Amino acid sequence: MNAYTLSPAPATAEALQPFGRHLGLRSGGSAVVSTEGDGWSDRRSLNAIIDTPGSLGHTIGAATPFRVSGMERHPHTEEALFCAGEPVVVAVADTAGDRPAAADVRAFLLEPGDVIVLNRGVWHTACYGVGTPTPYYWLATADDSIVDEWVEPHGGPVHVETPGARS
Template identity: 50%
Template sequence: MTALIARPITPESFAPFGRVYDLSGAASPDVKVMAGEGWADSFTLRPLIDGSGHLGMTQGPAAPWSCRQMERHPLTEEALFCATAPIVLAVAAASDAPAPAATTLAAFILRPGMVAVMKRGVWHDACRGLNGPAPYYWMALCGLGNDPWVPVAGGPVEVRA
């Protein structure tokens, strides 16, 4: 079984799959930060996803795991963000193929304050907690059709943090 080591997410490393926001850092061209006495408020300067998304929450088990299946959403972007603890996201390149290719998988670590917005059609597995089971939030348009989970072609792939 092929092994894949997750790396910290950055806008540059995640660019083939989507975009990244850091709401825990300083202001940037994509994020505005306002502060007062003992508080800071950060937000994205553009809407998080295209369209009026639905907010969801998933409880993920702990990494490492064997990535055997993935899903994709050709009709919506999907944003993922931590609730209280870091998570690991496994993705594969968007394609017209009927299944994600094991050779295109990448894995990223998101820490609280980081947001990953996947492009339409990017294959992904459910996230796992970096240091144990962890909840995380997602935002996407729902009810657009069936997005089946399919086996990873050439897989499975062992995802480690």
């Protein structure tokens, strides 16, 4: 594997720490409230998950493998990404400056029930479905007067493999 080919790592609290937070609705934990009734079970966040009022979005991401040829960032809001029915992959980079560095790009696999909350200013791609186009949800403050430019990573692009694939 060369320096600009990545395999996604599982989205965990430890792995995501430099980029944001992980909320495991599947597994529960101290930040998750669980309830159940006749024929259903429910898990929700204990607190608000982004620090501003948010708009809910729905995106259909293309399939892995993919090329990170463009990334965006949001200095005005955190962004939560929700994996619902099928796994998705997102690439992120926490680079200061006007564009991310290819060497800083990391990729994460989100399984159903995973929610990640990206810190303000973290560069990221859209999410990509594992081997097939896949829908996912996001929550962020949406302001049409703010244009978040998509830029290619310096030294890129970066190739992200399908999870489990070998180079």
